[in-house]
Structure formats: structure tokens, C-alpha cells
Amino acid sequence: MRVGKILNNNLVLSKNEKNEEIIVKGLGIGFHAKRGDKIDESLIEKIFYPENHQNSIQIQEYLMSIPEEYFDFVQKFVDRIKNEVPELQLNNSIYLSLGDHIMGTVKRFREGISLKNVLLLDIQQLYKKEYEIGLRMLEEINRVFDIHLPVDEAGFIALHFVNAEDGEQNNDNYQIALIVNQIQEIVKNYFSDITFNESSLYYQRFLTHLKYFAQRYLHKELQYEEDERLFQIIQEQCREAYGCVKLIYLMMEEKYHYALSKEEMMYLSIHIQTNVDKSRISMKHAEEHNEK
Numbered sequence: 001m002r003v004g005k006i007l008n009n010n011l012v013l014s015k016n017e018k019n020e021e022i023i024v025k026g027l028g029i030g031f032h033a034k035r036g037d038k039i040d041e042s043l044i045e046k047i048f049y050p051e052n053h054q055n056s057i058q059i060q061e062y063l064m065s066i067p068e069e070y071f072d073f074v075q076k077f078v079d080r081i082k083n084e085v086p087e088l089q090l091n092n093s094i095y096l097s098l099g100d101h102i103m104g105t106v107k108r109f110r111e112g113i114s115l116k117n118v119l120l121l122d123i124q125q126l127y128k129k130e131y132e133i134g135l136r137m138l139e140e141i142n143r144v145f146d147i148h149l150p151v152d153e154a155g156f157i158a159l160h161f162v163n164a165e166d167g168e169q170n171n172d173n174y175q176i177a178l179i180v181n182q183i184q185e186i187v188k189n190y191f192s193d194i195t196f197n198e199s200s201l202y203y204q205r206f207l208t209h210l211k212y213f214a215q216r217y218l219h220k221e222l223q224y225e226e227d228e229r230l231f232q233i234i235q236e237q238c239r240e241a242y243g244c245v246k247l248i249y250l251m252m253e254e255k256y257h258y259a260l261s262k263e264e265m266m267y268l269s270i271h272i273q274t275n276v277d278k279s280r281i282s283m284k285h286a287e288e289h290n291e292k
Contacts, residue, residue, distance in 0.1 A: 001039045006030040011063055013056075014039060016049075021056055023048040025063065046075065048092055062096040066103055073144060074099040077137055081161075085129070094164035101160060105153060106145050117152035119159075119208055125267065126212040127158050134158035179214040180207065182255070183248055187272055190244040194279045202278050206271040217258060231262045234269055241273035 001024070005013040009031045016022050026043035033039075048063075050056035063071070074095055082090055108115070117123075124131050134154035142148055184207075188196065196203055235242050245268045249260045260268075 001041070003030070003033050003035055003037045003039060005035065006033055007060060008064060010068070011060070012039065013060075021050060021053070023050065023056065023059055023063065046092065046095065059096060062100060066096070066099040070103045070106075071095065071099045073141075074102065077140060081133055085133070088129075088161065088165055090161065090164045094160055097164065098157070098160045101156065102141060105149065105156070106141070106147060109147055109149055114150060115152065115156075117155040119205060120152055120155040122205065122209050122212060122267075123155040123158050125263075126209070126216055127162055130158040130161040131155065133161055175218055176211055176214040179217070179256075180210045182251060183210055186247050186251060187244055187275075190247060191240075191276055194276060195283060196275055196279050197282060200275075200278065202271075202275050206275055209267065209271055213264065217252075217256070227263065231266050234266045238269040238273035240276060241269040241271075244272055245269050 001014050001016075003012045004015060004021070007013065007023075007030065010025060010027055010029060012024050012030045012033065014022050014024050024039060024044055025046045025048070027045065029039065029043045048059050050059055078090065078094055078098070081088065105115075131154060134157035135151075137157050138149060138151070138154045141153070198204075198207075242265070245260075245265050248268060249265065252258045252260055
């Protein structure tokens with residue numbers, strides 16, 4: 001493996017055995033190096049494999065814009081998680097996306113800006129393993145960078161791990177979209193007298209919940225804790241939505257041979273009832289405005 005181009009003291013371009021461009025990172029790997037020099041493999045910390053030239057440029061920009069303290073922190077943490085939880089099968093994109101995210105989050109927090117994670121409850125329920133990792137990383141970020149980021153950040157971190165998981169998950173877009181659309185159709189037909197505001201925060205949260213549910217279903221990772229008392233309370237409070245959810249239950253059973261758990265039915269009922277109630281309020285306000 002030889003140096004093709006020196007990006008900085010710690011980054012060089014090279015070619016792999018297939019003559020494909022790769023980006024090699026390592027402390028001092030580009031220091032005093034010249035084009036054509038053999039790369040000292042003992043210095044290599046990480047190798048990135050761009051999909052194409054444009055992707056290579058993007059990766060280079062990321063790597064050169066993220067300060068070493070953030071990248072090194074992410075690299076050590078992610079490498080440790082890869083060893084501890086090998087079934088996650090994380091791809092190298094997480095080093096870039098998470099390094100950039102943490103750099104921006106720390107900067108914003110020190111400027112007095114803290115973002116609320118409106119999807120936190122969904123993430124906690126649907127990505128429990130990744131959320132636990134997010135909590136661990138949050139604790140280390142607060143310690144290493146001497147700040148006190150809120151628990152919302154653990155949810156943001158968890159999604160980076162979800163998005164970086166390799167395997168069949170990246171090829172499931174069509175199936176996920178199909179399940180999400182089928183459930184949406186049931187909801188819209190059941191509440192045919194309501195016009196849902198699909199750009200609203202509540203509807204977007206509903207769609208996100210459906211997407212995560214579909215992903216979990218496809219990978220057989222739907223594990224919930226049944227709470228019969230809470231289920232009965234939600235069933236009573238969301239009567240309209242629960243009637244719709246029973247149709248969703250039948251669809252999933254008929255088309256996918258999957259029986260929704262009570263907890264999943266409960267969360268669907270909450271999301272649907274919230275959207276029904278908010279949409280009715282919006283429609284009422286619109287009618288009152290038109291009458292004036």
C-alpha cells in the first residue's frame with residue numbers, strides 16, 4: 001500500500017489491491033511522507049472505502065473538518081462497542097457522522113443551545129440496545145468534555161448507531177415503505193372524515209414510529225414488556241384509535257403472519273388518537289376562520 005496523495009499529517013489517499021481509492025488515517029501517517037512511499041502499516045488506525053470519487057471527497061472533507069479530539073473520542077468508543085456488541089455490524093460511516101454530530105452538539109451546548117429530542121420515547125422503546133449505548137456514550141461525552149448534555153442527546157446518538165448498521169437493513173426500504181403505507185391507508189380510510197396534516201410534528205412522529213416498527217419487524221427484533229393495566233387505560237382513553245388499531249392488527253396478521261403485541265397496539269393507539277384530536281382542532285379552527 002503506497003501513498004497516493006497527502007491530505008495532512010494524519011490522512012493520506014492510497015489504492016487497495018483492487019486499485020480502488022481508499023482513505024487511510026493514522027497518527028503521523030502523512031508526516032514527511034512523499035507520493036509513492038510505502039505506507040507504514042503499523043501507523044494505520046482506520047481505512048475508509050469510498051463508494052465513488054464524489055463520496056471520497058465528502059469523506060475527506062469530513063475527516064479534515066472534525067478536530068482530532070472528537071474523532072479520536074468517537075473512534076475509541078465505537079471500536080469498543082464493535083468488540084462488545086459484534087452483532088451490530090457497524091459500518092465506518094459512523095465515525096464521520098457521529099464525530100461531526102458530537103462536535104456540533106458540544107459547540108451548541110457551550111453557546112447555550114440545547115435541542116429537545118421529540119422522538120426520545122420512540123427511540124427508548126424501539127431501539128433499546130442502541131439507546132443503552134447512547135446513554136453510555138453520553139456519560140463519557142459529559143466526562144471527557146466537561147459538560148452536562150441532557151438525556152435527549154442519548155436518543156440522537158442511538159439513531160447514529162441505528163443508521164450505521166450494516167447487513168440487510170439497508171436493503172429494506174421498499175418493504176418498510178410498503179408496511180408504512182398500508183398502515184397509513186387503514187388510518188385514513190377509518191377516519192375518512194378527517195384531513196390529516198402530514199407535515200405536522202405529530203404526524204411526522206407517527207410516521208417515524210411506523211418506520212421503526214417496520215424495521216424491527218423485518219429483523220425480528222420486536223421485544224416488548226407487556227403492561228396489562230396500562231394497556232387497559234390506553235384502550236379506554238383512545239377508544240376511537242383502538243378500533244383502527246384492531247384493523248391494523250388484522251392486516252399485519254393476514255399479510256405478514258405477525259400478531260401485534262399489546263404494547264405496540266398501545267403505542268399505535270396513542271399516536272393515532274393524538275393525530276385525530278389535533279387534526280380535528282385544526283379543522284375546527286379553519287372552519288371558524290372561514291366563517292368570519
